Amino acid sequence: MDSNTQFVEWTVADSAIGPLLLAATGQGLVNVVFHADEAVRDRAVRALATRFGTEPTPATPGHAGLLEEPIRQIAAYFDGRLRAFTLPLDWxxxxxxxxxxxxxxxxxxxxxxVVGYGDLAGRVGQPGAAQAVGAAMGANPLPVVVPCHRVVESGGGLGGFGGGLETKRQLLALEGVLPQPLF
Structure with a gap:
């Protein structure tokens, strides 16, 4: 492997919101992809290969290597036992x-x-950049772990979400921000 390439390991983990593709490098968790059915998984793995210049390696069943701790923390989050991720992240x-x-x-x-798009823009010194914050949320390579589901419209609307609004509702309900559905 030359110095311009990096080892990338991936797996698909089950969650309360469906399968999530998790990918990590030696630096940390680098990608989380919603709705990771076979087609989504294949597209995500190809994109990682292009970006990192190496073919991502599937995690070995029973030995998740770089992904062992991300898998554990994701499961604990969805079980209600984890409120803050403590994973190294590859940005x-x-x-x-x-x-x-x-x-x-x-x-x-x-x-x-939750935080409003405009409020978050102000926190980074760009108070007029609410739409740019929305675009940043849509491009988030680490959803759930970097909680873009917690960014909402200032008027109380959910706003958009790359994983779909139903997924955003489920994540906010899990965290107690929204009520759980009746059925």
Whole structure:
């Protein structure tokens, strides 16, 4: 492997919101992809191969290597036993303003709380950039772990979500922000 390539390991983990593709490098968790059926998984793995210049390796069943702790923490989050992820993150799939906004979100919007798009823009010194914050949320390579589901419209609307609004509702209900569905 030359110095421009990096080892990438991936797996698909079950969750309360459906299968999640998790990918990690030696730096940390690098990607979480919603609704990871076979077609989505294949597209995500191809994108990682292109980005990192190496063919991502599927985790070995029973020995998840780089993904062992992310799998454990994701399961604990969905079981209601984890409120804050403590994983090393590889931010290489986010840059510039997007990375700045995502890091601010991860650091300052805890479990069970929400923030408005405009409020988050103000926190990074760009008070007029609510739409750019929305774009950053849509480009988040680490959803759930970097909680873009906690960013909502200032008027109380859910706003958008890359994983679909029903997934956003489920995540906010899990955290107690929204009521659980009746059935």
């Amino acid at each position: 290489s799939l986010a840059a510039g303003f997007n990375r700045q906004v995502l890091r601010e979100l991860a650091a300052t919007v805890p479990y069970g709380t």
